[in-house]
Amino acid sequence: MDSLLDTLETDPGYRSFFLDGQTIILDDYLEVRPENRSRLEKLIREGRIGIGPWYILQDAFLTSGEANVRNLQIGHEEAGRWGPVSKIGYFPDTFGLFGQTPQLMRQAGIDNALFGRGVKPTGFNNEVGESSAYESSFSELVWEGPDGSRVLGILFANWYSNGNEVPTDEEQARAYWERKLADAGRYASTPHLLFMNGCDHQPIQTDLAEAIRVAGAVEPDVEFVHSNFPDYLDAVRAAADGSALSVVRGELRSQLTDGWGTLVNTASSRVYLKQLNAAGQSVLERSAEPLAAYARLVGKDYPQHLLAYAWKLLLQNHPHDSICGCSVDEVHREMVTRFDKSRHVAETIVADSAAFVAEAVDTSVFGSYGADALPFVVFNPSGWKRSGTISVELDAARIYFRDGVGFGEMNRRMKELDLSGRALVGADGRTLACKVEDLGLQFGYDLPDDAFRQPYQCRRVRLTFQADAVPALGHAAYAWVRSDARPETAPDIAADARTLDNGVLRVEVAEDGSFALTDRRTGQTFPGLGIYEDSGDIGNEYMFMAPKGVEPLTTRGVPAAVSVVENGPGRASLEIVHEWAVPASADETLDREQREIVYYPQRQAGRSAKLVPLRLRTVLSLEQGSGRLDIVSSFDNQARDHRVRLLFPTGLQADTHTADSIFEAAVRSTEPAPEWENPSNAQHQQAFADVSGQAANGSAAGLTVANVGLCEYEVLRDGRNTIAVTLLRSTGELGDWGYFPTPEAQCIGPHEARLALVPHGGDLVASGAFAEAYQLQTPWTAVQTGVHVGKLAAVGSPLAWEGESIAFSAFKASPVTGDLVVRLYNLKREPASLRLLAPAGASSAYKSGVLEQETADALELRDGRLELAVGPAEIVTIGLR
Template identity: 55%
Template sequence: MSNKKTAHIISHTHWDREWYLPYEKHHVRLVKLVDTLLDKLDQDPDYRSFYLDGQTIILEDYLQVRPEQKERLVKHIQNGRILIGPWYILQDAFLTSSEANVRNMQIGHQDALRYGQISKVGYFPDTFGLVGQTPQLMQQSGINNAFFGRGVKPTGFNNTVADGEYESSFSELQWEGPDGSKVLGILFANWYSNGNEVPANAEEAISYWKRKLTDAEKYASTGELLFMNGCDHQPIQLDLPEAIRVAREMYPDTEFIHSNFIDYLQSLEQSLDRELSSVRGELRSQRTDGWGTLVNTASARVYLKQMNQQGQMILEKMAEPLSAYASLLGHEYPHHLLTYAWKTLMKNHPHDSICGCSVDEVHREMVTRFEKSRHVAEAIIQDQVKVITDRIDTTCFSRFGEDTRPFTVFNMTGHERSGTVTVELDLIRHYFNEDLSFDEMKSRVKQLALEERVVVDSEGNELKSTITDLGLQFGYDLPDDKFRQPYFARSLRIEFAASAVPANGYKAYALIRKDSDAAKDGTSSSLLVNERTMENEYLQVSVEQNGSVTLTDKASGRTFSGLCIYEDSGDIGNEYMYRQPDGESPMTTENIVASVTVMTDKSYESAMQIVHQWAIPKGADSLLQQEQDELVWFTGRKSARSEEMMQLEITTTITLEQGAKGLKVNTSFNNQAADHRLRMLFPTDINSSVHQADSMFEVATRDNQPAVEWNNPSYCHHQQSFVSVKDGETGLTIANKGLSEYEVLRDSRNTIAVTLLRSVGELGDWGVFPTPEAQCLGEARAELMIIPHGNNAPEAAYAVAYQFQVPWIAEQTHLQKGSLPPIYQWFTWEAQGLELSSVKMVENTGDLALRWFNMTLGESALTVEPKFSFNDVHKSNVLEERQERIDGTNGQVIKLASIGPAEIVTILVNI
């Protein structure tokens, strides 16, 4: 390494939009900061540049209050003095979906381009660990680097970083993803504040730089030393040019420059003369003591994660693809509304927000944002569904009579689907503007005779169904060309077994009179074996005296026992980290007798309700409050659980559907206990040293045993849609909706423990911040699915888990002629080990963007057959920019012969 030393001082502020203060209080401080920055840049040419934290939302937040300052902002951005992008927000990597990460990058690029240049910096200053596919996401975004603070070195209280060994020899490293993509990784080894508040006083500068230069050189692989001049919500250092001049005088052998990331990277790459350490895959601080990983933010305020799962799903799997399909019919794709909905949702994605580790006011506002984004998405879906259903030819049902009521069921997943569908249909409507008195209108609706009716498919086959009269219902239409149209209707709720609804498509059905000669009778049977056992083609399920579930996979003959037992333990930690009291053993429902009731006995579905009455401690003892007030760090606390007990009633509903390969598990309870964690246990009894978990564009493989450095008794991890344990013969996958934390217990049974609730009473970082609402008192729920699998590829079980995330869409239509057939799918695809991730339109080209990812580490091939006409096809990156043309098209068939291991593959179909 050269003896030449250059101190690259980069000015920045790490801007948490909300955290220990509510959003608007931080917002006010942001406006002051940017005002000061603009004045400084105008007045002092020696203050060269400022990095605006890698997130363009800061520009939105500032200009919301100071729109008259846009011209000044644009000037300094275009002159390269304010560096912006590439993200819209700095998100948490593990708690946001694959497509949310892509939209974040896409929207950040789009917004940055409106102002000037995009800073191609993979910026993750305080992200709580990093997902394994980050290098591929960066490379596909035209970024060859990643700057990060956590994941390979211990980081603890108040962002202090510990000395000692870690995965890399230097602060510079090669980071490789599972697909082989590589980026230059830059670890903030001395944190992203190691050049903060540089002294302009000579005497102070000597001491400051002696310490700082030594600290940086300890980890740097070259003489190019990085100093970050800023920290969380850090005001601008106005005298930095003077402080740099002083540093040059005090240390003439070191070149001090007011730098930026691009100049630093160029200098670093020119100076590298040694091989860097290579780190592969996820960065989760695996080689640390395990106390500072912040993984338990995955279970802080679980309700936020559940709302986020719903919000992401409704945009990714429903609003976007439906809008794309409607656009293929000539309807305008609502780019503006989708971007607005995504931005509203992503305002909840910064780590201190989605992680649930802020003050209560922050998370109250998050609930409103989740609802706002969902409402926009639901409005989009309603419009697009109507566009499509208005074009479906339902004349095949005309033979059943004029009072036939057709409806359409949409399957918005990438695989053919069967299951129980619920839809509400109006038999008759009377609008308020009709020539009827108000009372006569209601009377006609209420007195409508209800003959026996059945559900049929487009071939006239009668389907197993349950029909419930909902009586008089008020509704209204909101036409595009006239005033709102209120009405009264006679409505029915239809529940039936849909079968083989095509992937990326729909199937039309109808409600008809039972006496129609055209209907072909369906068979009737029951899935119920006895009052504690139910069975379908694939699974046998029994409920034991203690409420646990025994499940047999018929294909493999493997039986899993002790499923769905609950575990409760004390938690004297905080929103960031779980901490069980010393000497405590978790409580379980293993020895509690549960009541079991048959709730549903239908030919296509059976359900049982399991109720536990369980006495658990009311909270922690009084010492915990004292330890919190005195800022006793959670690892050193001596508090225990209270001896005062309270009753917790847990209701578990297990549902088995005809043709289902998984068992649905719904849990509900009213939590009135504090300072505890509730989990559901799924013993696998599978002999494996590793397990798999769904992550961003990856089914990640993780060790069941932690590294030797790990001291934390807990070894929890993040998941998105599922976690799975398998060997060469069998496997068990547990899918979830918004339950982001799990642990594979080291109990000789490889039990999967999924966290349902974690109750704590403080934020728990650098000060005393009580958060009583983080106790999550009140009604709570959880949805899971148990999916066993045998010798077949586990990817089939993973597909069921992904499908579990997405609800059916069912919409009433009319007897009508149309251009679309009663059964249709917009495209078919085939590939081994791939999962469909996204269907959407590209704004600037009008291309249809289709994206998959390879769940495996093997090669694959992809065949796609659109059912609509198109021009040509291009490969793309995640920014959905056209790359090389795909020449493998043969008529309507698109072929990609080689899909690499763990590859994210996007194609653009030009319509």
């Protein structure tokens, strides 16, 4: 950066520099060089340094839709403080691109996308491969999203460093340009050839102006221009023959390649990072923002500054080599700290917002149960009405240190507190079945805004019960009260030590721990689910590679211990335990091949003969009335160089499947292209993967496998369309252009994974299976409160919406206008209708874009209601004044 500023200021021939499409480097640089702020600002305002539109250069598939939106919003906001925002859709090294990118760009006022991956093969050291079947005939193309949005696509066909280190020596320059012009001209559809003078880890070329002068001398028929992206794109548009350009539709995932260089297995590198990211994204976009928006409607200031801080911390973990888990160990240790910091800020916003709203909820109905009634409010911040089993901790009584009671007396009073004769009631007066756990003495403290901390000793209990039909984005009040009333008893869900049955789903566990899942609504049974697979992995952080000729191990036929670990109220759980053993590592050949930098597809290493224990604990949980089976898998990994997956054979006939992606349920072919050579065909997912098709009896059926932070799956070509979900991948080197050991990528230690199965009648969207998968991502929130009157009903919600095929994404305040915004998107490729009941007090509404700026595109509010036609796969943002 020092060199860049000096060169721009002293060499007028060095016209401009594009600062890699992001703004975070400005913060990083000024931490070290605060005295250079005015120099930097002057060059940005003069257009010599281009910044934005992103905050960071993120991975596309491993970050949520809302994270991609925040990345754009923060990038625009920060770039706008310095000068003009570069309206360049810059994805130079992103490991493939999601299909909704064109729509996202268009809604942000960007009509282009520049990228290096997703269309052509790239191999070791990012070398560009050759194929006869590129998605595009040229490096220029038209890219169309599922909604029909189009942008001009520019593929860095010779990589985004094809103009590096231009010679100033005439003889060297002549050879250099003879080769480079031929390489670029081979792919270009216009006379305008793009050369990128820079790359990651690349210092700027301070003598570039002289190198360009020499280039003109050795190639007099070519005009060499030190250009910028806006001018280059204008020139391409003016010269391009639109009819000659290929129209590439949807996702860019390098499918018409040999499959060795897609970098898709970064989705399973260091799975713990993906799980931490899922938790961080969830608490921000699915809890903190909607609860803060609700609290604002009740009168609390919206904490935009804290949310921006938490989002920036989270986004700092989203660069592709970071969230992809393909860096050295030190990078990823720092990420864990950032995840924690961001999440803790968000959790504080959740707690403060929920407590504020709870104080406005009318709980006076519980006053009739006596002075020691203990009300609490349960919040459902998801976008759909929801029932489920939740646990809430209540302080049955407190004694504050300020009361002057000695510790001995304080403890005696708490221990002797009578907790008997109580029941859980809803605001409607119904008595609910409830499991009560006495947590005993607990220390706690309040942190008042206007006083020193207030410590106390309390007697705490945990209540577990079934919350029923809590409104979307809303709340319901309950109380633990003095009462002799007894709840209606529900039938046990655990019929015996191997069976769960809630009247909707039935689960039967076999001797080897696999299980059959029957959907009573359709009669469809999915047998043989839940088999574990362990494969050797001699690849690296970027790509999985199984040892040649070595079959994976599975738990099929391995005896398992099965027992009931929970049975009501509202939920029952079976525990399945396998005492298993797997190879300790790869054999000694792998170490030699890594040190000799043998490209991973050419490695010959096998698996070690030594075995280490791998104890697998699987808990299956079924809730009353639920159509979703929850799964928690846990194990302590002591093996290296391997991959662990859970297998869910669907037994359905289907050529395609569906995976949750960014603002999209992406339909993908299960069979790879003819060019594909890699035995593995793993793919990215967000919340779920689904196979829907024809069952053996001829009926339509589907199975959705939902997950939390497990970003890699594969639909196996095994005749059963088995959905395989990666729980762990252990590797020992970074990979790519050298040998960088990464022992912490072996992920030694305890691991836990959360999944769920949602069987349905064959239509992922119409059945609501997708909503069940999204709700798995969204934790319940509960907060204790007092008995008081309030302006909010005991059960209610700030807004309501309806729309078949519509998915909820965000309820928050715009950082630009301060208006409340609601974002939803259409999962189907056909028009839909959205109906929304706005919050009380909303005076008007308008249709916005992902930057959440106020527009003149007014929407008609009638008695607080609006109806809106939603286009196929459209992302809709509604602003509410």
